Amino acid sequence: MGIKGKRKQQRRQQQQQMQLQETADLDLSSAESSTSTSSSSTSVSTPTSDPEMSTIRSLLLCSIGNPGTLLTTRHSAAHILLPHLTTTPLSQSRPHGGPTASGPSGSTYTTQIFQSTSYMNVSGAAVSKAWKIFKSSPSNPNPTLIILHDELEKPVGKVKYKKDGSAGGHNGLSSIRDSLAGQKTTTHKIGLGIGRPESRDKNAVADYVLGRMPSRDKDLMIEEALPVVLQIIEDIGTGKLK
Numbered sequence: 001m002g003i004k005g006k007r008k009q010q011r012r013q014q015q016q017q018m019q020l021q022e023t024a025d026l027d028l029s030s031a032e033s034s035t036s037t038s039s040s041s042t043s044v045s046t047p048t049s050d051p052e053m054s055t056i057r058s059l060l061l062c063s064i065g066n067p068g069t070l071l072t073t074r075h076s077a078a079h080i081l082l083p084h085l086t087t088t089p090l091s092q093s094r095p096h097g098g099p100t101a102s103g104p105s106g107s108t109y110t111t112q113i114f115q116s117t118s119y120m121n122v123s124g125a126a127v128s129k130a131w132k133i134f135k136s137s138p139s140n141p142n143p144t145l146i147i148l149h150d151e152l153e154k155p156v157g158k159v160k161y162k163k164d165g166s167a168g169g170h171n172g173l174s175s176i177r178d179s180l181a182g183q184k185t186t187t188h189k190i191g192l193g194i195g196r197p198e199s200r201d202k203n204a205v206a207d208y209v210l211g212r213m214p215s216r217d218k219d220l221m222i223e224e225a226l227p228v229v230l231q232i233i234e235d236i237g238t239g240k241l242k
Helices: 003-042 074-084 120-136 173-181 203-210 213-238
Strands: 057-063 090-095 099-104 109-115 143-152 159-163 187-193
Touching: 057 074, 057 120, 057 213, 074 109, 074 143, 074 187, 074 203, 074 213, 099 213, 109 120, 109 213, 120 143, 120 173, 143 173, 159 213, 173 187, 187 213
Parallel strands: 057 109, 057 143, 143 187
Antiparallel strands: 090 099, 099 109, 159 187
16 A cells, blocks of 8 residues: 555544544533433422421310200300310310310311310309410420300301400300400300390390200201311411411
């Protein structure tokens, strides 16, 4: 092979090497791009937790009404519904002076239920005592008070929720408000509708609330009011209702 032939061969070899290098660079660039895309597509952002939703709350739900033979009256609507809110049987508690039980719970809250054995109009002392015992226990972080009561101005099956505020003429709530005066306690109130008589006469109203709750009213309260009450308790426990 002459000198010219050798030079042509060298030039061909150099061109082939350059082509091979360009192909290698292209493959490397594609691989890096693919890796970058894959890494980007598989990256997962860490969700930020809501500290309010993760706070553990201890709820004390106090049912107020009348004792003894008056347990089945409209004025004792809260007591009538109470067994449907418990997760353990109601049992007598000497420290509380009345039946207690465990109630609804979730990942952020637990509920203890207390049934007042006082007459409605003097509910304050019993509720105040139960609340004092409850909130002083180190096993009850962020204690919250809920009062379950009858609501004369609401139709049967309806529920009224109110936080603090006036007693609205309800003697049981007035008694509780007076007993808790000075304690800076936020009170969540859940009222169970019991309807009302056509007459506004005081005696007619008294006869109505102290009359036996009809079976159809009990069924309606359990069917319509119970799910709403459970939702309100959950909303208080999760911090949606503060």
